[in-house]
Amino acid sequence: MSAQPRTARGTRTKAKLLEAAEAVFASVGYHEASIVKITEEAGVGLGTFYLYFDGKQAIFDEVVEDLNRRVRHAMTDAARNAGTRIEAERAGFRAFFRFTAQHPALYRIIRQAEFVSPGALRLHYTRIVDGYIAGLKAAQLTGEVRDMDPTVAAWALMGIGELIGMRWVLWDEEGTDPVPGARPDVPEDVFEEMMQFIERALAPTPDSTPLQEGKAP
Amino acid sequence: MSAQPRTARGTRTKAKLLEAAEAVFASVGYHEASIVKITEEAGVGLGTFYLYFDGKQAIFDEVVEDLNRRVRHAMTDAARNAGTRIEAERAGFRAFFRFTAQHPALYRIIRQAEFVSPGALRLHYTRIVDGYIAGLKAAQLTGEVRDMDPTVAAWALMGIGELIGMRWVLWDEEGTDPVPGARPDVPEDVFEEMMQFIERALAPTPDSTPLQEGKAP
Amino acid sequence: MSAQPRTARGTRTKAKLLEAAEAVFASVGYHEASIVKITEEAGVGLGTFYLYFDGKQAIFDEVVEDLNRRVRHAMTDAARNAGTRIEAERAGFRAFFRFTAQHPALYRIIRQAEFVSPGALRLHYTRIVDGYIAGLKAAQLTGEVRDMDPTVAAWALMGIGELIGMRWVLWDEEGTDPVPGARPDVPEDVFEEMMQFIERALAPTPDSTPLQEGKAP
Amino acid sequence: MSAQPRTARGTRTKAKLLEAAEAVFASVGYHEASIVKITEEAGVGLGTFYLYFDGKQAIFDEVVEDLNRRVRHAMTDAARNAGTRIEAERAGFRAFFRFTAQHPALYRIIRQAEFVSPGALRLHYTRIVDGYIAGLKAAQLTGEVRDMDPTVAAWALMGIGELIGMRWVLWDEEGTDPVPGARPDVPEDVFEEMMQFIERALAPTPDSTPLQEGKAP
DNA sequence: GATGAATGAGTGTTCATTCAT
DNA sequence: GATGAATGAACACTCATTCAT
CATH class of the missing domain: 1.10.10.60 (Homeodomain-like)
Known part of the structure; x- marks a missing residue:
């Protein structure tokens, strides 16, 4: 390279x-x-x-690689100190949105990759998704997350984050404004709504496994 | 125009x-x-x-407009005959994936729009999201969907569909293959997992009131 | 093309x-x-x-092709009205030198072709040589030229013309001067010496075949 | 330099x-x-x-200079032990072709010189031609070569060698192949035909001057 | 309504050369 | 003596757009 x-x-x-x-x-x-x-x-x-x-494509690939590494670092760093799985998820999403706000480049560049460097695009997504999958699997072992295909769920989470981020982080009032840093994060109420959505999607069925009584009454 | x-x-x-x-x-x-x-x-x-x-940008905008209109038609047509809200949702997603499989152009073109025509991009997303919002609001009235901000949920649904579609419809085995029509739909089991995910996220709290007054009991 | x-x-x-x-x-x-x-x-x-x-190479090839066609035309036109084979040869060489004087491009361009377009180079030489070969074979039938391998002789003639032309047509006093038209032809005495050289090389052996008594008494 | x-x-x-x-x-x-x-x-x-x-041109000039020196050495060395002038000529041409076969660089580089370093090109040719002239003059004194302008004859010889060498040494079957050493020499029959051509061109007229009858005094 | 010859600003890329180390 | 990072002028080539036919 x-x-x-x-x-x-x-x-x-x-x-x-x-x-x-x-x-x-x-x-x-x-x-x-x-x-x-x-x-x-x-x-x-x-x-x-x-x-x-x-050439141009080569530096593009390296930039994508670099951004991918950094966003994943930001996410895992944030999730490290979380107590429960759900807290880890929250922290991860927060870090993701904060990174997006500070580096709008992430979205803007990744979306280009579709035609410029399809391999880089796939690598980017699968790497992040792999992180979600690992987290979900771990949470399934502790019963914090219901029995389900973690891969499908991981892609769903990725999608939620991507579009919520696009809508509330990238689309500021005026229009396309790539000035980094000055961008506000996702509003708190939106974030909470989103987490509600995710938590319910992942939550174990109340009566399902008796192994974990923490979640259900 | x-x-x-x-x-x-x-x-x-x-x-x-x-x-x-x-x-x-x-x-x-x-x-x-x-x-x-x-x-x-x-x-x-x-x-x-x-x-x-x-110019090139002008025809691009018209193409995006056209695709947007067609995908929304496909989705609403499919949802029309559904009995419950959930069935409508399923039918809508099915139609979305089928359209994607038959017109990979949708994704490929939309993602370009980021830089080519940001306005067209936003219009495309908000129009589809508006459809979700309308559906969610209606379902909230019947109690099929819990009390929540329909806008956030709509963007979440959009994101789920977008990434699941990208992963299982667009990414076939070999790589980027833009031949239209020959593309298979999302596998049934993946579709079911995804719908489970969505249904749980939207489902009313078991013990809540059907009329739902307020958030918690 | x-x-x-x-x-x-x-x-x-x-x-x-x-x-x-x-x-x-x-x-x-x-x-x-x-x-x-x-x-x-x-x-x-x-x-x-x-x-x-x-591209550049494509137009180069066409220029070489064109020059080759024109120099061969010039040579055959000149040789057409010649009585004997030897006269034809003289006329051909004269035409060749005149063409060279008027189109120094011929040499200068051909010599480039070595690396630029080897195929074009070979085609150029073999086409001219083929003309010589045909002339020599015809002359052998009439006995004006001795029994010999016409191909080797043809390449020898080509070489003689090429270097005599380079030395006395292209190398004028000052140096490299590509102004067309203003260039003098090969000096008469040099031309005569060269033709003597060629005629002796091709002449039938005096005592050889009795069929031709034109050459030797 | x-x-x-x-x-x-x-x-x-x-x-x-x-x-x-x-x-x-x-x-x-x-x-x-x-x-x-x-x-x-x-x-x-x-x-x-x-x-x-x-710069590049400077090293090019030195390379041309070097090749020129070496090819002339090869030719004079070969001709040194020859008895008659004609034998010397044969030996010289043989050495020239052998050198060409072993150093295709000679041709390929020289032909470039036309535009790169016209002075080097002229020097190269005139030096070799000067060798021919000296040999021809000496042979004229002994009567082995007829009375003629040795300069014109020398350029003719140079041309013959150059094109015969190009055709039978450089143009192998497949195409342009610059691997040195592996290249075969001029075929024997071609060489003989060429020498016949040259010998007849240079041979004294049988009845010409009585000064030299036969080869030696 | 339809055409395609003509244009030139702009692109990615190469490479001889300089110079601080 | 030896090195290689840095430079920018120059190149071949593309393509959106105009306009005379």
């Missing part, structure tokens, strides 16, 4: 390019993003780009 | 162009789709395109 | 491009010749080039 | 670069040959190149 820099200076340069590429992709999209724009944003010469990347 | 044809011949020509554009956008994406490709696919001269459309 | 124009206007444009390309290739060589230079020389827009040619 | 190395290590480095350049020029041509390719082939750093050469 592209040439690795062999000096500290090179490492800095490559990092600058990745950061610039994320910004440019996020603000104007893949096709409008030109190498010139990226290198200007990074403050390096045009030719420098090709020292570290094979 | 664009010039309207004034003769029957012109009407046919414009229709050919729209159909061709949908096919080309779906198979190669917005940016790879050139006017030449579209007019060749339509079997008309290059210059003819500009008789009916202001 | 490239798109054919469908209108008279297009035919003119393509011809202008071919002529311009010949001039540019001849003056600066294949690699220094840019599409921009060619289209500027032709007085057409840059994009117009790609209406008629697939 | 270019900086001379001041240490033994530097001498080795420069030699490695020259050797690498010959190989790269021969296999991909002047324009496709990049400094990076040459330094990689030589196994030295990119910057090292500019320690010894002013």
